[in-house]
Amino acid sequence: MELLTTASSYFNVTWQKELGKGSWVFHHYLKTSSKYPWLMLYLRSDATKGFSGGYHYQTRGMSKIVPKSPNFKVKFKLTITQGGGPRGQFYLMDIGSCWKNDGSPCNGDVRSDVTRYSEMVINPDTESWCSPEKVAGCPPYHTFPNGTRVHRTNNASFPFDAYHMYCAPGNALHLEEPYNLCDAYSNPQPQEILQIIPHPVWGHYGLPHEEGIQGTKPVERHWPSIDLGTEIYISNDQVAEWTTGPMLPKNGKQESVQRKQIKKEILHLQPVSMAMSPLLDDDTTLFDVNLDGTSTSEDGGYEPIPAPKTKSKKPPPYSRFTQQELPACKPIITPKLVIASFTFIAIIFVPIGIAALSASNKVVEIEERYDRECIPPIYSDHILQYIQSVGTDKTCTRRLTVPKHMKSPVFIYYQLTDFYQNYRIYKSSRSNLQLKSKADEGSELKNCGSVQTVGDEPIVPCGLVAWSMFNDTYSFSVKDKALIVNKMNIAWESDKKGRFGSDVYPKNFQAGGVIGGAKLNSSIPLSEQDDLIVWMRPAPLRNFRKLYGRIDVDLEANEEIKVEIKNNYNSYGYGGEKLLVLSTTSAFGGKSKFLGIAYLTVGGFCFLFAIVFAIIHRFKRRDIGDTAYLSWNRSPVGYYIK
Structure with missing residues (x-):
């Protein structure tokens, strides 16, 4: 025995039971040496017969069925005396299966059989071998609960800390490089192994997502085999010692179940409480649970007991939020x-x-309403005919007096009343994809209603919003000297860069039979057409102002400003008012x-x-x-x- 403990690698398993009461407790002892520094020892229950678990031998079929969740309970107690050194690991739920890459079941042909299984590393302090620097140790993709797939090369989104190790089978049909082939030293059959670590991304799937977690959500799973074991990974002269049990229902009785009832059972893996040190080298109890809802079959295996039909009295999962135990400040008022x-x-x-x-x-603000004053008297009874006439000159001259000194910049606004830009049908009559990229100029045209195409060609920009763009124009002069209206950078910078593309140019705009509003210069990209960008941002209220431009010189008190207005915009059809506003800001x-x-x-x-x-x-x-x-x-x- 002295020779074994000092120079050899070996394992020892004993079954312990007190006569007349209780159930079996399994005691495991695993030791490595310099000659065999890498060893594993598992307590396994196979639910299949045939080639299973990565090895070509006839399994016992101990569990008799392939358990399924979420109505079956597996509970046990795991006590670790020695953890196998700094690189020792304990695994839970070796969920194994053997399939060919084309989906067929294994038949014993090692050239095409691939064993696939996953393991839960129950030590949350285990270092993740999967990292941005070692993507070969990561699965190619991680799928989030909403269906989003993130590739392992996406350093910003891939949850590297959730995976300990992944390796691909040696005969995979489409092996993605860089690849990490599984160990073939002790097993000639190709394997695909996935080992995960407690991490928040697993909470949705009913797996431990942090240290000490209880009450994880049950979800449906299938287990051809259920394992509990340890691994000493390439470490000389290390020992892993642990016990698990008892393995009977809480009442200690063995009950028989008809096979017809067994087939209807569903396995529910209960969440477990984890509390462990980084190295697991002390006498640590990781799991303090019993097998509940199982019975012992004649050959020593475990079979599920039908769940009672009565309503469960089990308390809801514990959380600090539901129990109102979160930190709180309660000042005395x-x-x-x-x-x-x-x-x-x-x-x-x-x-x-x-x-x-x-x-x-x-x-200082000057406000001038001009929609009524700019209608010639002879058209007072035919306003719509006047405003819709293409050949009629609609120039209107107004004179404004500056009440106080107006320091530059003086902002010019046009104001409309009773215009509901936030009306849902109107506001959604546009194609945001078309505005942003030339490649998408034909996208989302169905949103644009009747303003989609001219012939077979798309209208750019399409929709009622752009079609109804404000088209009155203003020119200003003081003492017969023209005032330059600066229209640069009057739109939001975020709109110019984020919503309107620099490669998108107007196309077929206002080329239909009915002209709605302003026309656009087809040689200027949409990202530089500030008037359009200002108009395309919907106003929340029915009465609104929009920036037209600015005057970059001071205006003195009592100066008279001559304004020439091109009264083109048809606000008369819906009874709205038009106002010109000059204002400073604070x-x-x-x-x-x-x-x-x-x-x-x-x-x-x-x-x-x-x-x-x-x-x-x-x-x-x-x-x-x-x-x-x-x-x-x-x-x-x-x-x-x-």
Whole structure:
């Protein structure tokens, strides 16, 4: 025995049972040496007969059926005395199967049989051999619960830490490089092995996803074999010692089951609680569970017992969230805290409101409605005929007086009323793919409704939104000197770069029988047509302003601005108004008193509440949580006992 313990590699398995009660406990002892530093030892239950488990021998078929989840329970206790050294590993659920690559079952021909099985490494501190630097140790793809497949070369999305090791079979039909062939030293048959580590991505599949997890979700699985074992990986003179059991139902009785009932059973792997050190070298109990819902067959195997028809009384899975045990801050709301909170809000909000109102009052704005004034008197009864006429000159001249000094830049807006750009049918009448890429100019045309094609050619951009683009134009002059309108960079930069392609040019636009709005320059890509980009961003409300351009010179007080308007846009058909707006801006935006009034209102109410609570606290004070108010602390005559 001394020779064995010092110079040899060996294993020892004993069955232990107390006479007359309890069930079998299996004791395993595995030792390596310098000559044989890599050994494995498993407790295995095969549910198949024939070639199985990667070895060509007749298996016993101990489990009698191929178990299926989720209504069968497997419970056991695993106690580890020695963990096999730093590279020792313990595995759970060796789920094995043997198939040919064309899907046929194995027939014993080692040239075409491939054994495939997966294992759960129950030590969450096991180092992952699968990494971005060693993709050969990773499966080619990881599939997420929503069906998304991520290749192992995707360093940003592939969950490398979820896999310990993967190796491909030697006779795979389409072996993807780089490949990692499985060990053929002790097994002549090609294998495909997948070893996973506790990781959050496995929670959806009912597998442990973190250390100490309980109550994982049961899902359907099939187990041709169920294993529990250990491996000492290339380590000299290491020992792995562990016991598992008991292996009987909780009541300790052996029950028989009819085979017809067995075939209807479904296996439910109960989640387990894991608590282990990185090396597993101390006396550590990893699993403290018993076989529940099984019985012993005549040949020593285990068969499932039919689940009771009564409603399960098992408590729901434990989680800190459902048990309301998450960390929380529970401040005691005292009168002083309430008064201080209201006062603090008032101190913050009132100055902001005053600053916003002051900034709004400094904004200089000129607003001119021109839809009615720009209709010639002779067309007052035929407005639609006038606005729809192509040959009629629609030039209109308006004069604006600058009320105060307007510091550049002076922003020019057009304003429309009663125009519902956020109406669902209107807003969705566009092709975002077409706007972004020339290669997709024929994509999503069905969204564009009647504005899709001219003949067989697509309209770019298609849809009602682009077709109805605003087409009134403005030119400005002061003292017969023209003011240049700068239309560069009036659109959002994110829209220009992210939604409109630099290789997409207008095509067949406004070439149909009915002209909706503005035309586009076919030699300029959509990403540089700021007027279109501004118009294509839907306004949330029916009355809105959109940026037309800006004047980059100061306008002096009392100056008269001459504006020539091309009154082309048909707002008369739906009864809307058109306005021209010239405005400066402030740190809070344009001219609007709403923000300042809102802040002042909230701050004022908070200040008022602070005063009211302070008065109540001063004259109607009551001690919160004073035990003297409890009935058993009062004297018989009603006085409080201090």
